[in-house]
Amino acid sequence: MNVVLGDLPTWNLGDLYSSPTGTDLGADLKRAASEADAFSKDYEGRLAGLDGKGLGGAIARLETMSDLLGRIGSYAQLYSAQDQSDPERNRFAQDISEKLNDIGSKLLFFRLEINKIEDADLAEKLKAPELAKYAPWLRDARLFRPHQLSDELEKFQHDQSVVGSSAWSRLFDETIARLRYPFRNEMLSEPQILDKLSNKDATVRKEAAKSFGKVQGDNIAIFSLITNTLIKDKEIDDRWRRYARPQSFRNLANVVEDEVVDALAESVKAAYPKLAHRYYKLKAKWFGVETMPYWDRNAPLPEHDDRTIPWPEAEKIVLDAYNAFSPELADVGRKFFGTGWIDAPARPGKSPGAFAHPTVPSAHPYLLLNYQGKVRDVMTLAHELGHGVHQVLAAKQGPLMADTPLTLAETASVFGEMLTFQSLLKTAPDKATRKAMLAGKVEDMLNTVVRQIAFYDFESRLHMARREGELTPDAIGEIWMAVQKESLGPAFTFDDEYKYYWSYIGHFIHSPFYVYAYAFGDCLVNSLYAAYQAKPDGFQEKYLDMLRSGGVKRHKELLAPFGLDASDPAFWDRGLDVISGFIDELEKL
Template sequence: MTSTSSPIAEKSVASEPRWDLEKHFGYASASDTKIDDEMTSIERACEDFKKTFEGKLDAELLEAIEAYEGIELTLTRALSYVSLSADTRLSDDNMQKRKASLMQRYGQASGNFLTWFNLELAALDEAVVAAQYEKSDKLRTYKPFVDEVRRSAPYNLSKEVERALSVRSSFAGKGKVVEFYGNELSRLKFDMDGKQVNMEVLLAKMTSSRDAAERAKCMKTLNDGLKDFERTAALSLNMVAGSWHIEMKERGFKTLRSQRNLSNNLPDDVVDSLLQAVGTTGVDYCKKYYALKKQILKHTQGLDKFTWSDRNASIDIGKGEDKYTWEQAVDLVRDGYNKFSPTMAKLFMDMVEEKRIDVPAQDGKRGGAYCSSSFGSGPFQLLNFTGTQRDVATLAHESGHGAHFILCYEQGILQFHPPLTLAETASIFGEMIVFRDLLEKTPSDEDRLAMIMSKVDDIINSVVRQCSFDQFEEKVHNARANGTLTPEELATAWREVMVNYYGEEGEVFDSYENTSQLYAYVSHFHNVPFYVYAYAFGDLLVGSLYGAYMKQPEGFEEKLLDLLRAGGTKDFVDAVSPFGLDPASPTFWSDALHAHLGGLMEEAEELSKKLGYSS
């Protein structure tokens, strides 16, 4: 495709760099008294905000929004810095105490002096809001923010109750338990061949090993280690599900997911349709895929028994790279992005060169990976890079988030963040771009099959597995309404969901041995209930978008960049309409599954037959 941007020059990068937060935020350290001075200033500003504007939004809405925006800007800077710093120092009790103290100050200021604002804005008469729009063009630029706040009106409680809930949240309730769960999870160590390793290293070893016995050993080590953690995980899950249940009841949400769907401006039936399609068409593809993988592993690794520990096993064929240095990973992502969008490639390299990525897998660091928006200072990526092909995909994914944030910062702090329905668009598209670029470079049919199988692994994990997680949450939350769940009951629910999505033992997987405690390390259940369907949503949307790109590449880059720049100012339907996609179609999600998985599965089956791995 053509682009008006010029290709970027290749630039060198340091080995496994750490992010440089102090440079970007302007603080000397997390204990810098400048942070305390800013928090004191914010507290005063919050108090003044309430005194100045409460009860006056019917006449001074624009002025109030601008003042609120200023508070959010200053607050985000301080809290983002401390939170990011704390995520690489989870074993430092003083660091965690510092973070908790600042969060408590924020909770008090927000609860006492800011909570009223959204409630009063949501309750304003429509005619009053319309009249102020008529008088101010600038106020109309905030309409997406105003609309988002006002959607919550039917579910809001009284000012007194909302204030009480807010000021208590940083001192008590589920938040502190979830924080404890996350910190303890990051501290877990597993005994592997006499050496203590963290979970990220153990999971990477299980995926990359070509030895089924070693993979099984890793799985047992993981499951046994999590057994000692199950009571902590159960406590946190019970707190989260119990809190979600009482909020749903008190606020009047109709279904378990309604609260999450509201924040994403999605009707319940759209999400239900997605879950239904994945639970049928997606599950069919899932079983078909693992049956194929089972045959390939039997021929290439002499696998006798296909167990859960073999689910993400790499296909040991071809001569392609299976281990990457950080420099190689950067080159791969840069080159892949540059082929599709020089704009995104440059944004990626800016993040690398400006030390916005914390790369190595280290003890005392939060597990997994994420990209923080950190409006005004960000974005910043946290990785746990061990050099696998999946780590390269993760870099491409999180860098897509980073590029997305940079592009939509122009919408301002109140409207930049994309809704969940679009939040994974750039990240998953980034993964797809890098995958397609690498696929073109494969030297043989064996390498091509190995790459396709790895990509389908990722799609199945993002779509089917994440929707299975959603069903697990549904089971847990429904049961929690009737009382606290024991670790044994959580393990039973986990097994039931595995059977629902992957079949009974013997259908595809010969054994689910050593899987009973795996629910305990899925942090999304605790941090963001019913978020997991976002991955399926994003992956299938990107599959549809990529299909549109292949049909009509001319002009596609600018359409996609426009979608990303819009941030939170467009809803899902408006955002995808320029690409000729119709989410209202009853077959939208099943069509997306066929488009996204069908072609890859067909090629994998053909290559497998050609190479003699399947009949």
């Protein structure tokens, strides 16, 4: 037990499997392999000839297998995330990944054949109720029809991925988990050193920033090689699949039109001056300077609420905020506490940052945090719990349709944060605390909206530049510095080592162009929250319905009950106006 933070919960992975060597896991792996064999024997080459009822039955079998395979894969990922510096855990996760890949290759034919069925033929089959229930899944699976390769190439690519992009991603994860950053007389992990960048002592921030930059710089050759290789790998895949541009695959997977994402990115970039530039100029003034060094970006204000919040208090703050909005939402949230669904302590080797892993509908989600008792950590708990609650509510859509597109996957998390923030703001004892809280919220929103769109812009430029040839670490650093200066504005000075700061951001490696989903979610929630404040009656039920629908509906259908439309540029401006309004209030304070 941590004396200051209280008893921090850790995962009980026993809800999935007893252990990596357990007979239950062995039996499930064997069952998954034999069911995949039987499935391919029954259906390969025969899908087009099935009637609607038969095809519905086949998808139902696939769904059951998806849950089983997802359970095995989730267990391996979570077991490895507990300590990524443990070679035995990494070996186990890789071993499971390869076994699942082999089983998956036997099922690959199914999506390929589904996509060969003509539209008119499928429409006829969809008249059968057994198939009609899977209509949303079929709609999304068939989005990729124009980009499908030959069956043989698809199978080759599937088999090869474990030694291709997945292997490079693994190298990145293990490198980051292994690195240690000297700080005074300690050697810190990545989450621990980055945590120092929001320390209230300026010398601590500076030393941490310099140490982090130096270690990333010392390892920049390997990060540049991983990045160059993965971008080239993606470019080859995009070319073969005839995607119009590097972002197209991500947008299609997110079930969002290119022009909606373009409208978001353009709105945010146009708002850089009235958001980030204006706020950081104000912050420099509070600090009594013209310009700030880059390590003061997340520096707490002198009035900052720097108390340490023990875990039981954090739990109460978040659940109370959820409960004030909707008791049903809070009831789902309570399931996560005291049940082994959350892993909270920061430990060496543990996966950095925070995430909510949905696992599979037959189990439950798991949340990972690196909780260190700051107000920001309470907001992270509110955020990840939002994901978890969303995943629990959507689970009834089943393994194939529970997943929400990334653009809407951030909705419940950011909304949960907003509820928690507004609840904390109401209890602010005085003007100074209110100012510090508003400033903290504005900084979080700038980190979510401006910073993530700047990341998206960085990736966009990087992917285009890589098409001209391999990029040196300096060339990548130049693109990074240009984007950072444009987005953060003239209030900052950047030392030389800042050019290496792109190299720790895992999203660039694991899911190119994912980052705009955060900005999408934040602006969307700002618009939603404004709708809630304007017309609270009946809002909760509509909101819960939206979460329950998982991946069944598109963003247009989901937002229509609230009178919102993401394809309208004014929609994004409304979301950005919420941030601007907070900055207005800070200027007055």
